[in-house]
Amino acid sequence: MGEQLQLYSYWRSSAAYRVRIGLGLKGLAYETLPIHLLRDGGEQHGEAFRKANPQGLVPALRHGDRVLSQSLAILEYVDEVWPEQPLLPKSADERGRARSIALAIACDIHPLNNLRVLQYFEHTWEVPQPRREAWVRHWIEQGFAALESMLADDPMTGRFCIGDTPGLADCCLVPQVYNARRFHVDMAPYPTLLRIDEACQALPAFEAARPERQPDAPPA
Incomplete structure (x- = not known):
């Protein structure tokens, strides 16, 4: 290998x-x-x-x-x-929960606001930009409300989505928070998501992965 x-x-x-x-x-x-x-x-x-x-x-x-x-x-x-x-925790309960969080983002939130959906709205249905952005915010806000509820009071939640070690769920959460900020989503209703995002951003792996740090990113 x-x-x-x-x-x-x-x-x-x-x-x-x-x-x-x-x-x-x-x-x-x-x-x-x-x-x-x-x-x-x-x-x-x-x-x-x-x-x-x-x-x-x-x-x-x-x-x-x-x-x-x-x-x-x-x-x-x-x-x-x-x-x-490992990106996934050891116990079956924690692994299942990590996958639930990751899939909620990757399957239920992100596909509704990705590029090809927005391009279809723009070029095929000629949906104006304000309405396209309202669509994005609606689905992110709905998804984040559910995630906040899942994470806020669960004993498995620690510094990160599952305990005190970052993993699969955090890999999905941080990019979606980045995307939410791009579309001016009010993050105040999601304090747990914000707290986890802040903890992640302090780690080198998350900093190095930021879009602005990539070799193909446009000049600032």
Whole structure:
């Protein structure tokens, strides 16, 4: 398993952000292969990238002759191949809870405000930008209200989503909080989410994964 890891990524992709955090938490080095989601109609639609990932989505992780897609599948793959510094806790209860939080974000919140949905609204239905942004805020706020309730009073919640070690759930939460701030979501109703996000941002793996720190990020 000594082959170099290569991550097809876009600097502001929430899903790629998750994987960057996870690789950082595990101390795994990787090469970034930028896929610009807007340039020339979107490089993810090009033949070269479609050969790597027929879905035409980032992230995708190349490990030797294998290419994996879907951020949560990638994170669980690297957790199994490199079990040191695990992203999932030991007990079945905690692992189930971590996956519940991660899936609530990756399956129920993020897909409703990702780029291809907003582009469809804009180009096919000609939905004005204020209404597109209101759509994004609505679904983030609804999802965050549920997450706040899940995390606020649960004994499994610690400094991070599960206890005092960051893992899979935090890899998903932090990019979604970043996205919420992009769309001017009022975060005051979600103090637990804010507290966990702040604890995560203090760690080098989260700092290094920030969109602005990526090689394909535009100049500030």
